[in-house]
Amino acid sequence: MALKDKLDIRDFLARGLLREKETLFLVLLAVVVGVVSGYASLLLRFAIEWVSLFWTGERTWTEAAHSLPWYIYLVAPTVGGLLVGWITVRYLPGGELRGVSGVLADMVEHKARVHRHQMATETFGSAIAIGSGASLGREGPTVALGALISSEIGQRAGLSEQQLRILIGCGVAAAIAASFNTPIAGVLFALEVILADYAIATFSPIVIASVLATAIARSEVGNFPAFTVPEYHLISVWEIPAYMIMGVLCGIVASGFIKSMAPTRAWLARVVPNRRLRPAAVGFSIGLIGLAIPQVMSIGYGFVEDMMLERIHPELLGVALPLTLFLAIVLIGKMVAVVLSSAGGFPGGLFGPALFLGATVGALFGDIAHSLSPSYSESYGAYALVACGALTAAALQAPLTVMLIVFEMTADYHIMLPLMIACSVATMVTRSFGRASVFTEALEERGIETHWGREQSWMRSVPVTQIPWRAIPRVSEYAKLEELKQVYTGSGKGCVQVVDDEGDMIGIVTFSDLQQWLIDPALDQVVVASEVANRNVLTISESGSLLDAVHILDREEFEQMPVVADDNPRKVLGILSRNAIFSTYHKLIVKHGEGDRE
Structure with a gap:
């Protein structure tokens, strides 16, 4: 060997x-x-x-x-x-x-x-x-x-x-x-x-x-x-279209939920500009809502369970209401309270509120569906259970996670068919209004892109020093055009660095820079390199990363990019080509692809 x-x-x-x-x-x-x-x-x-x-x-x-x-x-x-x-x-x-x-x-x-x-x-x-x-x-x-x-x-x-x-x-x-x-x-x-x-x-x-x-x-x-969830039964195959319609409603409510956040934040910032006092003002408003609709206060998981187990007492302010009207009022009140709480500066999550809103939409829809067709539909608790997952899947844009949460909570395989249908439809409806979720809408508002974060981290982990770079020929800023042309053609590197007396770069010469000086040979002993050099040069620091290099190439159309010293941005250490940068990028993707298959 x-x-x-x-x-x-x-x-x-x-x-x-x-x-x-x-x-x-x-x-x-x-x-x-x-x-x-x-x-x-x-x-x-x-x-x-x-x-x-x-x-x-x-x-x-x-x-x-x-x-x-x-x-x-x-x-x-x-x-x-x-x-x-x-x-x-x-x-x-x-x-x-x-x-x-x-x-x-x-x-x-x-x-x-x-x-x-x-x-x-x-x-x-x-x-x-x-x-x-x-x-x-x-x-x-x-x-x-x-x-x-x-x-x-x-x-x-x-x-x-x-x-x-x-x-x-x-x-x-x-x-x-x-x-x-x-x-x-x-x-x-x-x-x-x-x-x-x-x-x-x-x-x-x-x-x-x-x-x-x-x-x-x-x-x-x-x-x-x-x-604590009820035992689930699919009464009839004709319920599947009903669950699809409910999925559409969950998707619409989830979209409204997501898209109301940014305008509410902006409105509250204008009405109560003091960040210290804003949560208190919002808290008082939520308290007013809670006086009329106590179910909106805090997490509300107890009420979610009541909807699933069908033990709701539809009463507000001591007045008994029809179940449909009661649930509609609770749905609106909870939506307003959640959006105000989140936009008003209270720390807390939106996972739980999405479950609450979903269960309410499902119970409301199920009550109507069961009253119209009692022989072919389950009672409202079953719909509350399925919609709890559907609206949450749409709001989080995470249907697989939510389906598994509901399945693990119920340990009932019978729920999977309607749950999969409702979650998929709700997620597609919400996505048709935009890709944002309750987690990413605030990021989008600030211009933070999350869709390729993993790839970014890979690229950021590759330093410039690991990308093959080449030496770059140099000439003095006082060199005649004839000498500049000879160095350019003799090196075969496609560019020449023009330096001052200290050896620091003042500009780069490429073929496009030389082109206009090639017509008249009489200029060879008249024009000097400093006149030809392009001084608007984008460089990358030696401590930069592959991600930095790609960002620079995205901004400008050129084939070569100088690598400069950290302590002196005019001291050129070498030059990176576009081909070398993207070749390294492709190898990185292949490497991680192979890692994923291990």
Whole structure:
């Protein structure tokens, strides 16, 4: 065997051993993240209950809704808003994004380094906000908390950006799994919503973290799903068209939900410009709504369960109402309360509110459908269960995750057919109005692109020094045109660097720059290189990345780009060609494609 072959085999084995060590290390960190995120999820859940207990005497607002004095509805969210306003401005003075949106923004813009000040808003801020009656959910803050914990652990462990992204996926999966007691859906949420990455190397640590967090949650609160759900039956095949129509309605409501956020934020910023006072003003408004419609306060999972189990008492302000009218009023009131809470600066999630709105749409639709055709349709509880998933899938733009959550909660295969139909239709309807979800609409408003975040991280991890570059010939700025032409043609590099007395670049000469000077040979001893040089040259620093190079090439049409020293932007170290940059990019994509198949 040739020496070169032996060296190649040794190199291959060394790389494989290094990769195995890195994978093992990542799995060990995933274990830590799963345990810590599982307990953090429980801590946030209990903290919300403690705040609710302080205001209402019960662990949830739903349990206390009909026994609270009227002033609690106004005082609790207003005082909670004042505290939240102070926390938010204190720790996120620049108005940085929070929750899942903040995590996605940090994944794209800050190399998966989650803003550590979110710790205050996602723990204390969310617990105060939701426990005081803000109409939001706990899953969003829990996800952000899991991502923050993972990011901090990964940074301290010295992980690369790609490894850090995987570890954040572990924290996110653990958070969802612990919240809903759904380990499989936790994994899929991390892959579908946060990472958009289904590679085996990514999948395995996330599964481990999700399972551990679920085990921890079950050990503390029992092996119970987030909701007690009814046994599902598909009465007739003729119900399928009804579920499709309901899916369309869920998609329309989800679109309205998403698109109302930005205008409401802008309106509240004009009406209450002070960020410290805005949550308090919104909290008072939510309290007014809650006086008339108590079901809109806080998370409202108790009412969601009541709709599924068909034990609703359709009564508002002591007046009994027809079920259809009651549900329509609750739907509108909850939508307004949720949008105000989120746009008004309260920290909290939109996962839970989407479940509430979906269940309400389903119960409303099911009540009408059952009254029109009782022999061919289930009662409204079954429709509430399916629509709970359909609207959430549309709002999150994550149909696979939501289908699995509902399936894991029900453990009933019979629900899958109508659930798949309703989720798919609702998601398509919402997507026809735009690609934004409740998580990404705030990012789109700020011009943050998330659709190719994984590819960006790959490209950012490749330094310019790993892209093959060539030496670039040089001439003095005082060199005659004749000498310039000789150096240009003799080098065959397609460009020449023109330098000053210190050897620093003053410009670049390419064929297009030379073209106009080639006609008249009399100019060879008259014109000097500094007159020919193009001084408007885009360069890239030696500490730049492949992503930086591609961004520069996207802005300008040229074939060569000088690489300059960090300490002197006029000192040229070499030159990159367009072909070298995109050849490196293609090899990177192939490499990760092969990694995905391993």
